[in-house]
Amino acid sequence: xxxxxxxxxxxxxxxxxxCNKNKKATYTIKGQVTDGTLGSGVAGATxxxxxxEVSGGTFNNSYKTLESITxxxxxxxxxxFDRVNAVDYKITVSKNxxxxxxxxxxxxxxxxxxxxxxxxxxxxxxWVRAHIKNVNPDDPNDKVIYQLTSGAYDCGSTCCGxxxxxxxxxxxxxxxxxxxxxxxxxxxxxFVTKNGQNSxxxxxxxxxxxxxTDLIINY
Numbered sequence: 001x002x003x004x005x006x007x008x009x010x011x012x013x014x015x016x017x018x019c020n021k022n023k024k025a026t027y028t029i030k031g032q033v034t035d036g037t038l039g040s041g042v043a044g045a046t047x048x049x050x051x052x053e054v055s056g057g058t059f060n061n062s063y064k065t066l067e068s069i070t071x072x073x074x075x076x077x078x079x080x081f082d083r084v085n086a087v088d089y090k091i092t093v094s095k096n097x098x099x100x101x102x103x104x105x106x107x108x109x110x111x112x113x114x115x116x117x118x119x120x121x122x123x124x125x126x127w128v129r130a131h132i133k134n135v136n137p138d139d140p141n142d143k144v145i146y147q148l149t150s151g152a153y154d155c156g157s158t159c160c161g162x163x164x165x166x167x168x169x170x171x172x173x174x175x176x177x178x179x180x181x182x183x184x185x186x187x188x189x190x191f192v193t194k195n196g197q198n199s200x201x202x203x204x205x206x207x208x209x210x211x212x213t214d215l216i217i218n219y
Contacts, residue, residue: 041075124209126182137170182209
């Protein structure tokens with residue numbers, strides 16, 4: 001009887017070991033997407049999970065999409081997925097009127113024993129409409145060099161930046177729009193030359209998120 005029980009226990013242990021062996025390891029990645037300009041969770045953001053993997057001994061240099069989800073009302077998201085022979089994983093966060101975020105994750109930094117927390121911060125877009133006008137023309141040699149001199153956040157090639165813009169003559173009356181971060185001040189400065197004399201004109205404006213703010217340089 002004792003021998004029979006031992007055989008049954010041994011068989012059960014073998015079955016249990018086989019089940020555990022066949023069970024795939026999984027990762028859980030979860031976190032919160034927040035708005036860095038407004039200080040709140042970003043609801044309705046798209047969180048895309050992709051993998052670059054080695055399959056059948058062949059390395060695939062392109063990313064394959066595993067899952068795409070939308071953050072809840074507090075900006076929370078969660079993925080649970082099978083571990084594969086991955087080179088890396090990539091999470092991309094996007095939402096209309098926000099600057100996106102991208103995170104490439106080394107599999108060695110992920111644990112199958114506990115949840116992996118990855119939080120992301122997005123920034124709200126805003127626009128500056130600079131209006132430059134020579135309201136007191138002196139002569140054809142009038143000149144103004146306009147640029148953002150404070151709060152010119154670097155958010156890529158489409159953003160305002162600090163590049164100077166030069167305008168010459170008596171009939172300058174122009175405007176242009178550029179992209180920037182919202183919820184902060186920016187200062188535009190016109191470096192003016194008239195009748196051989198130099199002066200400056202400044203205006204500071206607050207950029208309302210998701211809106212266009214006028215910055216006027218009259219000289």
